[in-house]
Amino acid sequence: MITEPALKADKLVKLFPGVRALDGASLRVEPGSVHALLGENGAGKSTLIKILTGVYTPDGGSLEVSGHPVALDSPQAAARAGVGVVHQERNLVPEFSVAENIMLQRLPVKGGLLDRGSVRREAQRYLDLLELDVDPDRRVRGLSVSQLQLIEVAKALSMDSKVLLLDEPTTASTPSEVERLFGVIRKLREGGTAILFVSHKLEEVYDLCDTVTVLRDGVSVLESVPLSELHRPELITAMVGREHSALELPARPRFEPDPILELDEVGTAYGHHGVSLSLRKGEILGLYGLVGAGRTELAKSLLGLSAITEGEVRVRGRAVRIRDVRDALRRHRIGYVPEDRKGEGLFLEQPVTRNIAVAVWDRIGRRVGGVSAKRERALAEDYVERLGIRLSSSNQLVGRLSGGNQQKVSLAKWLAAETEILIIDEPTVGIDVRTKAAFHELISTLAADGLAVLLITSDLVEMVTLADRILVMRDFHVCGEVENDREYGPTSRRVMGLIHADEPVA
Ligand SMILES: Nc1ncnc2c1ncn2[C@@H]1O[C@H](COP(=O)(O)OP(=O)(O)OP(=O)(O)O)[C@@H](O)[C@H]1O
Numbered sequence: 001m002i003t004e005p006a007l008k009a010d011k012l013v014k015l016f017p018g019v020r021a022l023d024g025a026s027l028r029v030e031p032g033s034v035h036a037l038l039g040e041n042g043a044g045k046s047t048l049i050k051i052l053t054g055v056y057t058p059d060g061g062s063l064e065v066s067g068h069p070v071a072l073d074s075p076q077a078a079a080r081a082g083v084g085v086v087h088q089e090r091n092l093v094p095e096f097s098v099a100e101n102i103m104l105q106r107l108p109v110k111g112g113l114l115d116r117g118s119v120r121r122e123a124q125r126y127l128d129l130l131e132l133d134v135d136p137d138r139r140v141r142g143l144s145v146s147q148l149q150l151i152e153v154a155k156a157l158s159m160d161s162k163v164l165l166l167d168e169p170t171t172a173s174t175p176s177e178v179e180r181l182f183g184v185i186r187k188l189r190e191g192g193t194a195i196l197f198v199s200h201k202l203e204e205v206y207d208l209c210d211t212v213t214v215l216r217d218g219v220s221v222l223e224s225v226p227l228s229e230l231h232r233p234e235l236i237t238a239m240v241g242r243e244h245s246a247l248e249l250p251a252r253p254r255f256e257p258d259p260i261l262e263l264d265e266v267g268t269a270y271g272h273h274g275v276s277l278s279l280r281k282g283e284i285l286g287l288y289g290l291v292g293a294g295r296t297e298l299a300k301s302l303l304g305l306s307a308i309t310e311g312e313v314r315v316r317g318r319a320v321r322i323r324d325v326r327d328a329l330r331r332h333r334i335g336y337v338p339e340d341r342k343g344e345g346l347f348l349e350q351p352v353t354r355n356i357a358v359a360v361w362d363r364i365g366r367r368v369g370g371v372s373a374k375r376e377r378a379l380a381e382d383y384v385e386r387l388g389i390r391l392s393s394s395n396q397l398v399g400r401l402s403g404g405n406q407q408k409v410s411l412a413k414w415l416a417a418e419t420e421i422l423i424i425d426e427p428t429v430g431i432d433v434r435t436k437a438a439f440h441e442l443i444s445t446l447a448a449d450g451l452a453v454l455l456i457t458s459d460l461v462e463m464v465t466l467a468d469r470i471l472v473m474r475d476f477h478v479c480g481e482v483e484n485d486r487e488y489g490p491t492s493r494r495v496m497g498l499i500h501a502d503e504p505v506a
Pocket residue numbers: 016017019020021039040041042043044045046047048088390400401402403404405430
């Protein structure tokens with residue numbers, strides 16, 4: 001018996017002003033399989049997913065679900081056809097509880113009223129499936145990006161779809177969270193669900209997926225090929241369009257002995273206790289830990305976004321109180337690239353140039369008495385070039401860029417700001433292979449020139465590639481430190497050993 005593909009897209013076309021986002025994208029996903037959808041930032045992956053879920057109407061091409069032609073002209077129509085989705089952008093209602101968000105599309109009603117007990121119970125089932133430890137009754141506002149992502153996955157699972165589309169669901173997750181999610185996906189596969197998985201992490205793709213489609217400039221350059229027939233270099237060549245070679249990171253001179261940033265037994269309103277660290281010019285200090293360990297919260301407290309309740313922060317040897325991000329930059333030359341760049345880092349309704357220039361506004365403004373549009377553009381263009389940001393024009397609004405390209409703008413903005421201390425939270429989340437390498441090179445070069453970097457990343461490969469030392473955090477305190485010998489295996493084992501040690505470290 002020949003089975004029909006669970007999902008078939010044929011020669012899809014989607015036009016936006018100035019861009020052909022899709023220009024002949026095709027793929028087929030069989031029931032009971034996991035299909036990877038790959039491509040560089042801006043290749044058209046999310047656009048394709050939005051067509052498959054009725055968010056966008058295609059300008060050409062056709063769709064079939066289980067052998068039947070369908071017109072998915074609304075998200076509801078897609079849900080009825082059995083297509084569930086986790087979009088790349090978060091879609092939760094901040095003021096609703098975790099349980100309500102998970103059950104939003106099918107809230108159970110009893111006697112005309114919302115049946116809260118069963119909302120809780122049902123939601124808890126999906127939280128358990130993902131071993132996600134959050135209170136179903138708490139509001140979604142204030143949860144971390146990784147928790148939000150997993151809640152969206154729980155919500156998609158609750159739909160019991162025949163086809164499940166996951167657009168970069170693991171960008172903010174730690175290895176053990178990813179493993180749990182993959183366990184769930186494998187079970188769904190055994191049960192016959194067809195899964196489409198978008199990721200920039202090729203290790204994950206090889207670990208999980210059966211077949212692959214690669215998009216380049218909106219076209220399927222590889223279509224539904226078994227992954228076992230493709231080696232990594234071939235896959236990357238298909239994405240990039242030419243051979244891609246690993247970059248050499250520059251050798252870095254020894255750091256200056258005096259620390260430029262010190263934390264001495266710091267406690268915060270978030271609940272940190274006794275956190276000490278020191279960072280020298282030219283050094284890259286990694287901060288690793290599981291989601292919820294308090295890394296992002298530490299960065300935020302340092303930047304004045306929440307209170308420091310005990311201990312001392314010293315910058316260039318002087319005790320300081322930083323008021324906010326602007327104060328950090330102006331008085332101390334500290335830059336902060338936040339984890340939630342969409343929420344905190346960018347002005348979506350402003351052009352790319354303005355976004356990049358905004359952090360340097362003071363500097364340029366002071367020197368030339370007002371920001372000239374020409375300088376703004378020159379500065380932006382340099383970084384657009386270096387990080388390969390894909391624009392249809394330099395006036396393009398950031399909100400219209402692909403997810404990965406938005407990340408790049410946020411990075412560019414801070415790299416351009418001539419800071420002396422840079423705190424970066426999850427820098428390459430959602431960024432494609434080629435740009436990731438370019439970013440690693442850029443950061444190493446800046447460090448070699450004397451930039452002090454505090455790097456928060458859940459990507460252990462990235463951590464081992466970049467960091468000189470790795471501090472490990474657990475439950476809002478530092479539980480150990482690992483000197484990075486840049487060999488992935490041994491270093492990562494020591495880091496993970498610190499995280500999973502059962503005894504609390506005194
Ligand atoms: N609403 C929109 N308006 C205008 N252009 C858009 C819109 N959405 C996407 N685009 C453009 O379409 C192209 C494809 O974007 P898409 O988001 O599909 O890329 P992607 O492959 O998902 O990239 P990433 O890996 O960065 O998420 C990009 O050039 C993007 O700027």
